[in-house]
Amino acid sequence: MFRNISLGQYLPADSILHHLDPRTKTVAGLFFILAVFAAAFPLELFFIYLAGGLLLYLSRLRMIDFWPVFKPFLIIILITVIFQLLFIPGTPLFSFSILSISYEAVETAVTFTLRFVLLLFVVRLLTATTTPVALMDGLEQMLNPLRKLGLAVHELIMIMTISLRFIPMFIEEAERIRKAQLCRGADFRIGSLSSRLKNLFAWLLPLLRSSLQRAEDLSQAMEARAYQGGEGRTRLNILRLRGGDYAYLLSMAALLAAVLLV
Amino acid sequence: MIRLSGVSYTYPHGERPAIKNISLGINGNEFIAIMGRNGSGKSTLARLLNGLLLPGQGDVSVDGLSSSRPENLLPIRKKVGLLFPDPDSQLLANLVEEEVAFGPENLGLEPAEIRNRVDTALKMVSMEDYIKYPPYLLSGGQKQRICMASLLAMQPDYLILDEPFSMLDPRGRKDLLTLFKKMREQQGIALVLITHSLEEAMQAERIIIVDNGQIHTIGTPADIMTMGAQLTQVGIEPLEISNFIGELNRNPGVKIPADITDIESLVDILCPSS
Structure with missing residues (x-):
């Protein structure tokens, strides 16, 4: 029941991208x-696709790894494209009785699709090559200056990290309770709406x-280990930027600059 | 020394106090066991010892630091480690090394010192090969070892072990108990073991029986053995061997001392010729 939840899992590999900060x-x-x-259509987008291809190569991921992330968005892309084709006015490209599709509509729809696919690609690339914890660590260090403005950066990140850690456990627990209730005759699929709702509550x-009990237990265990929030806390692993990091950052900045300036 | 003087505690919305007027001293490097039925106040007592709960009346002090002063709580928690029954509810990190580093990080130590303590603590519990492993994939006994390492990395003077064996198989229990005793011998850490099993409690120097939020009895294991039927009244299951001796003593003419704990001594009494 919960097996098909895909949160854009980390895919371990020994690649250049995996090792970056x-x-x-x-x-x-x-x-x-x-x-x-x-990026403008078509030439600039074409170059960005080339850059994307290079990143794919550097990440050692396969095209198929990206499919589960694209799949849920296909329908959204399709609907948007249909609307754009039908309703964007301009120079008619071809008409069929009352339907008329303009040259501008086709251009907008193609650009939109190309951009959307790239967007999903970049997000997936990040989550596939970086563990959630590393992402959170990075986020915490980047947002740290905001602490001076009174934002509880460390606490927020700690909440997110712990949530990530507890998702598999929560799923396991849900499955266990569901099975226990099934054993006792509850059925979540058949029966009237009210009886199904009642069974759902029993789950x-x-x-x-x-979950509340776990949260209570964990907070006690954290407090018992001298946790007092981010104040005065140090870290075992400190993130350090290396040569590769600067090179990667610079090339991405150069790509952005090229698109903006040309 | 951990000193409790006239300590009472009532949970918020609780109808009656969970702990009533307990006075007790726990010496450095001592090994004591706390026993009692479910709901007798054992776990509440454990949480009072390291300032997780603050007494409603009376005072708890650790090496002279009273838990009633907020600024003492950090040093108290550094001195008094608390191991909970269920390892799954204490593990919060995604890697063993991060788990063990959590306490030292909270103490604000330098990264090199944290690394040093993580390595040493994992070696002490023989889990150094799992440093980059996700804790939730380990077995129950291994998880409890990681929790133990997390406490050792804070270099505590006292360890409160709240039913640490309840999720373990017999083998895991034996290994962990051996580890606790080793920690005491090598590091001079005082142990407070909260348990339902008299067999485990027998390893301690003193046994404290808590009932209804109050101290029922304090005594050496030998003292506790002779309590006989009284043990059952406070919710403690006597040792198999004691039941056996009790049955034997019902026979006219048979009189075997009640404080025998090991089979060898019993055999010696029953078959003096062998």
């Missing part, structure tokens, strides 16, 4: 996304209860 990858990814939006309430 998470901060580099996040910022470079932002540069790339900005470049995607600034959700214990799940909520056990």
Whole structure:
């Protein structure tokens, strides 16, 4: 039931991209996304696709790894494209009775699709080559200056990291409770709406209860280990930028600059 | 020394106190066991010892630091490690090394010192090969070892072990108990073991039986053995061997001392010629 949830999992590999600092990858990814939006059709977008191809090569991922992320968005892309084709006015390219598709509509639809695909590609590239924890670590260090403005950066990141850690456990727990209730005759699929709802509650309430209990237990365990929030806390692993990080950042910045200036 | 004087504690919305007027001293490098039925106040007592709960009345002090002063809580938690029953509810990191580093990071140590402590602590619990491993993929006993390493990395003087064996198989229990005793011998750490099993409690120097939020009995293992039927009244299952001796003593003319804990001594008494 929960097996098909895909959160853009990390795909371990020994590639150049995998070894870069998470901060580099996040910022470079932002540069790339900005470049995607600034790029004009068709020549500039073509060059960005070339750059994307190079990144794919550097990441050692396969095209098939990206498919699960694209799949849910296909329908959105399709609907948007149909609307754009039908409703964007301009020089008619061809008409069929009352339907008329303009040259501008085709250009907009193609550009939109190309950009959307690139966008998904970059996000997937980031999540496939960087562990969630590394991403969070990077985010924490980048957002750290905001602490001076009173934003609880460390606490927010800690909440997100722990949530990530508990997702598999939560799924396991949900599955266990569901099976326990099935054993006791509950059925979540057949029966009237009211009886199904009732059964659903018999599933959700214990799940909520056990999650709250876990949260309480964990907070106690953290406090017992002298956790007092981010103040005065140090880190075991400190992120360090290396030569490769600078090279990657610079090339992405150059790509963005080229798109903006040309 | 951890000193409790006249400590009472009532949970918020609780109808009656979970702990009533307990006074107790735990010496450095001592090994004591706390026993009692479910709901007798054992776990509440454990949480009072390291300032997770603050007494409603009375005072808890660790090496002279009273837990009633907020600025003492950090040094108290550094001195008093608390191991919880369920390892799954204490593991919060995605890698073993991050898990063990969590405590030292909270203490604000230098990265090199944290690394040093992580390595040493993992070696102490013989888990150094799992440093880059996700803790949730380990077995129950291994997880509890990682939790133990997480506490050792903070270099505590006292370890409160709240039913640490409840999720382990017999083999895991034996290994972990051996590890606790080793820590005490090598590091001079005082142990407070909260347990339901009299067999495990027998390893301690003193056994404290808590019932209804109060101290029922404090005694050496030998003292506790002679309590007989009283043990059952406070929710403690006597040792198999004690039940056996009890049955034997019902026979007229048979009189075997009640404080025998090991089979060898019993055999010696039953078959003096061998």
